[in-house]
Amino acid sequence: MEKTRNSSTAIGWLMVLIEVCLIGAFIYMGVNRQFWFLAFIPVWLVFLFGFVVLNPNESAVLTFFGAYKGTIKANGLFWVNPLMVKKKVSLRARNLDSEPIKVNDKLGNPIMIGVVLVWRVRDTFKASFEVNDFVEFVYVQTDAAIRKLATSYPYDNFDDEESEICLRSDIEEVNDVLETEITERLAIAGIEVMEARISHLAYASEIAGAMLQRQQATAVVAARRRIVEGAVGMVELALEELGQKEIVELDDERKAAMVSNLMVVLCAEKSASPVVNTGSLY
Known part of the structure; x- marks a missing residue:
């Protein structure tokens, strides 16, 4: 389970100050030919590896000899045990x-x-x-x-x-x-x-053409179905209106002929050419 490590940047900057002071001490001892102090240089170098710099949305996973010790998720300058392994993991999208x-x-x-x-x-x-x-x-x-x-x-x-x-x-x-x-x-x-x-x-390319034709055929069938449904409704409405208003009386044979003609006109792909009947309906 993840353990967020609450590290402070103050410790990081404090260690920077200590490292700078040690550099000054090395220079001073070198000028005064007191070389015994140089024995601390390896220690100074080891402590130098304890610094971690994290940018926003960046983290550092810390392990100590194989043991997980936590994760730093804050951004800034930090200092941890130099013997810890620090693996950076981005938290950005x-x-x-x-x-x-x-x-x-x-x-x-x-x-x-x-x-x-x-x-x-x-x-x-x-x-x-x-x-x-x-x-x-x-x-x-x-x-x-x-x-x-x-x-x-x-x-x-x-x-x-x-x-x-x-x-x-x-x-x-x-x-x-x-x-x-x-x-x-x-x-x-x-x-x-x-x-x-x-x-x-x-x-896929090998069936794209065939499936396109199938889609087009399905669309045509669906469109025709809607046209027929609309035509049937219009024919029904026409017969109902003619009967209620008593405009003309039609027997079953003439109703069938009228239905057939209206369905042809309403369902045809092209505009119908009307034929005017000037004779008697009877």
């Missing part, structure tokens, strides 16, 4: 823009999918000691999460089943699932996921 990878969706169709991930180190102990290389761990686990997501949902929903989530149209829900999946995978390394979203989504 980082971007991962993954290259699109080819994977099969839930229906077995090959697709190209890529994500953008914003992440940062939250627990320096886990990032340093729970995994071998936390940066590589982020890349590998993100790739695994992408593949799992792609195989869990179809690219598109051609059956118009609103209950079925698909990658193309339900982007918000899919991004939430992706972020949750990556967060769970990276928790072991002490990584915080700030944002995860799909940045690239397309059919």
Whole structure:
């Protein structure tokens, strides 16, 4: 578990002052030919290795002969035991823009999918000691999460089943699932996921043309269905209005002919050319 070390910059600057005083003492003893004081130079050099300078959003993980001693997260000049190993770990937010990878969706169709991930180190102990290389761990686990997501949902929903989530149209829900999946995978390394979203989504090149034709056909069928539904409503309204206002009386045969003509006019792709009947309806 991470232990934040509450170090003070005052100690760091105090040690700088002591180091400067020792340098002055070395010079003074050298001028006065009192070389016995030079025996303390190795000690001075050892204490010099105890300084740590940390910039904002930077940390130092401290270990002493293999034992974890804490993490300094404040910025400034610090001094710690010179025998401690000081490993700097950045706490800044980082971007991962993954290259699109080819994977099969839930229906077995090959697709190209890529994500953008914003992440940062939250627990320096886990990032340093729970995994071998936390940066590589982020890349590998993100790739695994992408593949799992792609195989869990179809690219598109051609059956118009609103209950079925698909990658193309339900982007918000899919991004939430992706972020949750990556967060769970990276928790072991002490990584915080700030944002995860799909940045690239397309059919693989070998089926892109065929799937485009399928999408177009589906769109045409859906459009025709709406046109027919609207035409039926208009014909029903026309017959109802004619009956209520008693404009003309039509038997079943003539109603059928009228319905047929109206459906042809309303559902035709091109504008109809009207034929004026100047004769009797009977």
